[in-house]
Amino acid sequence: MQDKIVIVIQARMSSSRLPGKVMLPVWGKSLLMRMVERVQRTQYPVTIVVATSTDASDDVVENEAYAHGIPCYRGSLNNLLERHYLAARQYGAHVVLKIPSDCPLIDPAVIDATLDLFYEQPGHYDYVSNLHPATWPDGNDVEVMTMTCLERAYYEATHSWELEHTTPYIWEHPEHFRTGNLEWSTGLDLSMTHRFTIDYPEDYDFIVQVYKKLHPLKPAFSCNDILQLLEDRPKIYEINAGYAGVNWYRNHLSDLKTISADQTKVLP
Template sequence: MERKDFITFIIQARVGSSRLPGKILLPFYNGKCILELLIEKLRHVEGTNIIVATSNDCSNNAIEDCVKKYNVPVFRGPENDVLQRFIDAATSYGVKKIIRICSDNPFLELDSIKQLVHIASSSDSDYISFKVDGVPSIKTHYGFWCEYVTLEALLRVKEETKEDFYHEHVTNYIYEHSNVFNISWIDVSNQLNKYPGIRLTVDTQQDFEDARNVYENLCNVNAFPTIREVLEYLNAHQELYSLMQKQIIENSK
């Protein structure tokens, strides 16, 4: 950790997955797994820190082993109460401003991450994220964006609800209670209104193969593919787009 007043990326990661166990540690590109690629990407955002937050389950020892070479701190907490895990991780490192990173999203766009950091740095919002056609990006299948939240807001969620759902899904309670929290949205609908069927979040074996296919082809040109580049590639490869649409139907959020 560099400075406690920096915005900190907390990467939510665990080996357990009902549909594709160990997905974030499987070789994805050039022998590296998704978790490694995310850490390398986030290191290109100035004025930020990185923490990996996993659970106490021994199966997640592999996550610690994976990130050792990056000298990134790993915090271990509850397996299912992810809200508490985030609160404890932030508290342990004196972090007040958090950007939550889901480790199954290899296509998080670097430019969008930098945009979010820039906005959050001078904002008094409890929560900031992206919205597509009125839907919070975290509830879509795109996998392009992350979300900002304050420790204070997470502590308030903990005080207000004991429901397991809201303790497993860290930020849902916040954006479902806009009358309680100060929320800001970045509308990106105009970027994607012609592409509702993109699925680049990795949840299943088919997702993994689709995402790896796109990533391998795009990273030969740009190490950190942009949303525009992804859209252009999928427009030229409609067979992949069709596979993604099928996965969305089978794995609705």
Template sequence: MGVGVFRGDEQDVLGRFSGALAHAGSFDTVVRLTADNPAIDPAFIDTAVAHHLATGADYIHTSGLPLGTNLEVISAQALRRAHREATQPDEREHVTPYLRRHPELFRLETLALAVPPAVAALRLTVDYPSDYALLSLLFSHLGPGFSLTDPAGLPALLARHPWLAAINGANVQR
């Protein structure tokens, strides 16, 4: 298929990110998404990367979006430094805690984004079977890569079928 693959230490996710960055070639920016969050809106990725490039921040995380749809943008330089300096187990396992704990070393920013209130209240991550059920329904109705803000898409679907939010609404975040 021609898709590059990098495998690293199972417990050292920060090391895997740094290794993947080195393996991939010359990149200045990393967008961090996780596999259990399949409903990331591509438009918000573009917005976050544009903000990163415009501000020169080392680390940007989004806020204001449904659980499971926020993302992080990290400069390659900051990621490499975190890899060299992070020593705590949680800093190695979760990639960005070292950056967030050291605002004296890194330029950190929060990018506030907005979606309709009914969309913001959703849980769009996969930790439980009911999370998978909701996302499967949304993808089957809206297609892959659906927008969180397109008025004719998810907001309209929720207006027609408000019960969708109850499918996984009682789940506790792990």
């Protein structure tokens, strides 16, 4: 039996730093649909599900998903582990991918490469990501796990930060799970110097400029295309460079055993 692969994109309107970011316009479509558009380019047969909350503010997210023919699951506002697990269960997943909605520039080739590693030795891994340690520019986050793995995390995780961030229980407990990590084949590590994700107004300005320059000529532009653009036009790189390396780890260094201080930085 072929695995049913479900990609869960968690999206909500109540972002604390940039409220409503998933519905911001990017070259004629919402940021959320621009991201879905890129994820759909994976070479693997997948079901993409937008997982949002039952909060009334997220009605617009559900409507946006359905308007574009994308399945939507609605669950807990703050327990993202529960939301992720129940969405995957509802859509019959055997293998689950977590890709956060703040990665609208994600390169589908990174999704393919992570799945390639997961399936390289069938049944060998419970969880594979490209984040531990990360090497791609921030915003190319892919986590692949078996449904059994996600289910165990759902039933066993207890800390608030494990529930909020979905997968820490898995990669923080290597004694329970067989994990693997995909490093960028270039040998580069731009995870702390290049920021393709969105959490601040400067990130949005950066993404708009990337789309403005690349999308008209090459809608399926790659990570390498973005890097070339930034080399050619360093002023675009500078738009959100001050936030490069800023991530949620900074608030939980005392909790996370597998994350060190050099994998995050404080706000500028």
